[in-house]
Amino acid sequence: MFVPILKLGFCLIVTAQSDLTDTEWKQLQFTLLEKVASTHARNVILDMTGVNILDSFAGRMINDIAQMIHLGGAETIIVGIQPEVAWTLVQLGLRLKNVITLLDLEEGIELASRQGSANSLALFTKKANNAF
Amino acid sequence: MPSKIQIPIFCESDVLATVQKCQSLLIQIEMPIDEATLALTAVSEVSRNILNHATSGEVILSIVKEDSLSGLSVVAQDSGPGISDIEKSMADGYSTGKGLGLGLSVAKESMDEFEIESVLGQGTIVRMRKWVP
Amino acid sequence: MKNLPQSAISNPTSEEIEAYRIFWVPYEAHYDEIQLDVLAEAKKIPQFEKLISSIPPQMMVEQNKINKALMRGAILDGKWDDFINHQRSEGVKYAKMGLAFPLWFELLTSFRRSLNKHIIIDYKNNSTNLNLALEGMNRFVDVSMAIIGDAYLNTKEEIISTQQRSILELSTPVLQFRDRLLIIPIIGMVDTHRARQLTENLLNKVRDNRAKVVVMDITGVATVDSKVANHIIQTVEAASLMGATVILTGISPTIAQTLVILGAEMRGAITVGDLQGGIEVAEKLLGLKVIGPTTAERPVSAEKA
Numbered sequence: 001m002f003v004p005i006l007k008l009g010f011c012l013i014v015t016a017q018s019d020l021t022d023t024e025w026k027q028l029q030f031t032l033l034e035k036v037a038s039t040h041a042r043n044v045i046l047d048m049t050g051v052n053i054l055d056s057f058a059g060r061m062i063n064d065i066a067q068m069i070h071l072g073g074a075e076t077i078i079v080g081i082q083p084e085v086a087w088t089l090v091q092l093g094l095r096l097k098n099v100i101t102l103l104d105l106e107e108g109i110e111l112a113s114r115q116g117s118a119n120s121l122a123l124f125t126k127k128a129n130n131a132f
Numbered sequence: 133m134p135s136k137i138q139i140p141i142f143c144e145s146d147v148l149a150t151v152q153k154c155q156s157l158l159i160q161i162e163m164p165i166d167e168a169t170l171a172l173t174a175v176s177e178v179s180r181n182i183l184n185h186a187t188s189g190e191v192i193l194s195i196v197k198e199d200s201l202s203g204l205s206v207v208a209q210d211s212g213p214g215i216s217d218i219e220k221s222m223a224d225g226y227s228t229g230k231g232l233g234l235g236l237s238v239a240k241e242s243m244d245e246f247e248i249e250s251v252l253g254q255g256t257i258v259r260m261r262k263w264v265p
Numbered sequence: 266m267k268n269l270p271q272s273a274i275s276n277p278t279s280e281e282i283e284a285y286r287i288f289w290v291p292y293e294a295h296y297d298e299i300q301l302d303v304l305a306e307a308k309k310i311p312q313f314e315k316l317i318s319s320i321p322p323q324m325m326v327e328q329n330k331i332n333k334a335l336m337r338g339a340i341l342d343g344k345w346d347d348f349i350n351h352q353r354s355e356g357v358k359y360a361k362m363g364l365a366f367p368l369w370f371e372l373l374t375s376f377r378r379s380l381n382k383h384i385i386i387d388y389k390n391n392s393t394n395l396n397l398a399l400e401g402m403n404r405f406v407d408v409s410m411a412i413i414g415d416a417y418l419n420t421k422e423e424i425i426s427t428q429q430r431s432i433l434e435l436s437t438p439v440l441q442f443r444d445r446l447l448i449i450p451i452i453g454m455v456d457t458h459r460a461r462q463l464t465e466n467l468l469n470k471v472r473d474n475r476a477k478v479v480v481m482d483i484t485g486v487a488t489v490d491s492k493v494a495n496h497i498i499q500t501v502e503a504a505s506l507m508g509a510t511v512i513l514t515g516i517s518p519t520i521a522q523t524l525v526i527l528g529a530e531m532r533g534a535i536t537v538g539d540l541q542g543g544i545e546v547a548e549k550l551l552g553l554k555v556i557g558p559t560t561a562e563r564p565v566s567a568e569k570a
Binding site: 164165166265 | 457458461464465468496
Binding site: 019020021022023052053055056057083084087088091092 | 144145147148151152155165166168169170172173176177180238
């Protein structure tokens with residue numbers, strides 16, 4: 001499963017479209033960290049709407065990725081955590097430190113644009129709002 | 133939806149498939165969300181164990197009914213090297229593999245019934261059950 | 266079904282079969298008379314009277330014929346399974362109609378009285394057969410009642426458990442108070458089962474309604490055990506992972522103690538004294554302006570009123 005990483009100003013948007021295998025999580029971790037460093041991203045939005053099952057390995061990977069991004073100087077916003085996934089994270093005792101969790105991608109982008117990292121998009125949403 | 137599913141474990145996507153099929157079984161028997169996530173954790177642990185220690189094996193998932201109870205039964209078997217010290221392997225947090233799984237102790241805690249048999253050089257078989265409360 | 270030693274009923278011993286056959290002879294001979302006797306007695310009981318008058322006479326005749334054929338098949342040809350299935354469905358029917366179980370014994374008594382009369386007359390010169398017939402009748406009635414009773418009770422239990430489930434669902438409503446604001450009033454005892462229901466309800470509703478704030482009011486909950494408290498804490502944490510803020514209101518002193526003893530940090534949860542205060546905080550979080558007296562001003566406005 002290919003996990004696309006989109007760049008929007010200083011914001012990276014990662015969408016996990018389905019459940020990932022161990023290797024795919026490791027790959028994602030690697031490419032994402034590389035990309036954060038090379039693009040000087042300030043925010044990373046990880047959209048987990050498509051992830052329905054999280055086992056202990058994937059839970060730890062998400063937590064690890066977020067902590068590493070934090071060390072890399074960016075902020076992680078996780079959006080679209082499903083009820084089952086949220087419950088698993090709590091039961092695994094993973095509290096996702098240094099992570100902001102929001103309901104969906106819309107909220108994530110809104111926050112990122114407020115913080116100025118997704119500037120071009122902020123412009124876009126503003127234009128769109130004016131149009132209505 | 134069949135009530136018994138047999139999944140050979142050869143690669144990582146098989147582990148994922150096992151967990152996904154397990155989830156659909158759990159929905160079928162109306163396992164509440166908290167107990168279901170525990171069971172899924174256990175299933176992912178034992179199937180990952182097969183991959184990490186024995187390279188191949190199989191997991192059999194089935195729905196069991198006893199009196200008015202229904203539940204999930206999981207049998208994970210491999211023909212790997214076996215476990216030399218079961219007691220030690222069951223100790224909290226013990227893990228010899230790649231070090232990222234939470235190990236068998238978590239699987240045991242997550243399920244209602246847990247049984248492990250292992251013969252050195254022949255393989256390991258784990259039988260677990262979880263009942264709908 | 267599983268509680269009943271059905272094999273014992275569907276496989277009677279040869280002595281039992283013998284007794285049944287001897288009892289069947291006078292029963293079959295006077296079948297219609299006996300039916301009429303029982304019917305007359307039944308009409309004296311108001312509940313049955315209503316039931317009987319609702320059945321068209323033609324249908325009653327048909328039903329009696331079927332009954333007779335099934336009994337005949339069981340006793341003479343050993344077709345017990347058909348008979349048992351029929352009795353079973355009768356039991357289910359009675360339970361669904363809401364007929365009280367003791368009433369059936371009234372009918373049974375009149376059935377026995379009527380049949381007894383015929384058996385004694387028919388076998389008055391043969392005491393061995395008389396005894397066997399009475400024995401056969403008693404056994405047959407017992408077996409029938411066992412099957413009907415079992416089905417009756419099973420059905421009643423099913424009805425009760427369905428009702429319990431729906432009561433449980435009603436007991437943890439999740440209300441949409443405003444756009445993106447949910448309110449969950451919890452009243453009464455919270456056991457593990459209900460706590461689970463709550464978790465599932467809350468997390469799904471957060472996703473489906475895109476809730477940003479959830480006010481959980483537990484004023485109506487006096488105490489919780491540590492397991493339930495833990496469950497609630499985990500639910501709050503899970504909701505905040507999904508991106509919703511949970512505001513807990515109305516925590517009683519006992520529950521506060523339980524939570525502190527558990528070492529619960531209530532990460533991601535805001536606690537407010539009462540529901541009104543909770544809703545005000547929620548509205549502020551949603552960026553809404555609160556119009557009217559706020560919690561702080563309430564004592565003053567109360568005096569004015």
